[in-house]
Amino acid sequence: MKTVTKFLTTTPATALFGISVLILFLLVGIFTPVIAPYGETEIAGDQYEVWSETFLLGTDNLGRDILSRLMYGTRNTVGIALLTTCITFLIGTFFGMISAALGRLVDQVMCRIIDVLMAIPSLISALLLLTILGTSIPVLVGVISLLEATRVFRLARSVSMNVIVQDYVEVARLRGESIWYVLVKEVLPNILAPLAAEFGLRFCYVFLFISALSFLGLGIQPPTADWGSMVRENAALISFGDITPLLPAFAIALLTISVNYIVDWFLHKASGLKN
Template sequence: MFVASTVVRNTASKFASAPLSAQFGMVVITLYIIAAVFAPQLAPYGEAQIVGSQFEPWSSAYWLGTDNLGRDMFTRLLFGARNTIGIAFMTTVLAFSIGSTCGLVAATFGGWTDQLLSRLVDVLMSIPQLIFALLLLSIFGTSTISLVLIIAVLDSTRVFRLSRAVAVNAAVSDYVEAARLRGEGPVWIMSREILPNILPTLIAEFGLRFCFVFLLISGLSFLGLGIQPPTSDWGSMVRDSATLIVYADITPLLPAAAIALLAVAVNLVVDWFLHTASGLKD
């Protein structure tokens, strides 16, 4: 109980000391997380349940109308938060696990290991990411597992570049040389000496990379190669209701606004975290 109260007080203190932009970002992210976690409890209908006619107008029965199949848009938005954010988060975690590990290995061992990994990454990065993702998804299929693995591998190249760059600077520091002289092994040096000193940069990059992955998955879903129906996804929701724009209906803008708002909120929090971690003062 004491530990929990201490964590709550520390969290409240950090929130109060954050600038308004970061507070806004944290509130928005919290609301998105609540919507994603409690979507089945908050949604008035089932995720794929057809509850009315096509493109019903906003009403007390359908708060945001219905889509092209007669499914409730508000329900689809809530479940879209769970699916889009959840898949993007899993993909980002996997991309960081691959990219940061390879980056640390390349920086610590150097030599042919560094050259081999760096040249492999150069080859993967030489092809535009969206085109490469479309090609691979066309070959391996558009299942959720394929989507996560393909985007994670492609995005891990960007993580590798950053983690290797900051790890190389840390690898030549005095404390790393002292650890080598003590006889510490490469795994110890990577996990105990280099990683803690580059962790703030990696955490900030995680937030930014999540935005890129999130937008990429939404873009692929809009093109029909991302999260597949009947699973709700904000990108596919924009595509399915795009015809309403002709009739001056703002319904297609709602999932697009949800995508944009989350990207802005994450960037605001990441900017504040980077400013705090760097030790700079206003």
């Protein structure tokens, strides 16, 4: 109890707000099948019904309950974004550390490949690849993971280069330790703080990336609920002064702001600053 009280009194209000919102979204995503009034693809009423006791947020262009679709969208959009971010970091961190550790020719080749991938805007690359390969969820996750891993690679390589030259790493090498031991035991623990902060920021970028692709019709495909596609499907209501299409946009903005608050707090804690 004392630990909880100390946490609540020492944590900034912005961080508490971000943590609360993130927990709320996670709970909604986990328990959506239990708490959602209707099914994800269930046509429960007429098209574009107004807000009422039956449909708290009205219905969409096909008569599906907006509130239920928002709940299922939490599970789909956030879940896929989290999975994509995890794969992104596995790829980017692994190759970033390998590049820093091996150096010379390997480092030069890998950096030039990353430069080529980063030279083309991510959205254009994603649109091109998804048009060629298809828009299934595995392809979507793979394409975004590959494109976003280039950013993680640059960070992981940069911070690993600073650790590789330290004396304790040289001692481990002189002991005859393998490259994998050096990377896992000596390098990785010392670069976790910047990587953890980057994970939060990269999650926001991936989350917004998926929403943008869905809005353009190349992300998560119907009838799967997704916040980006929900904005596109109900955009016609804006012309009539209905704010329903803005609800998924508000959810996207709220989650992005909340994660950034948490990342800012984490960076402040990791820096060791008191104020």
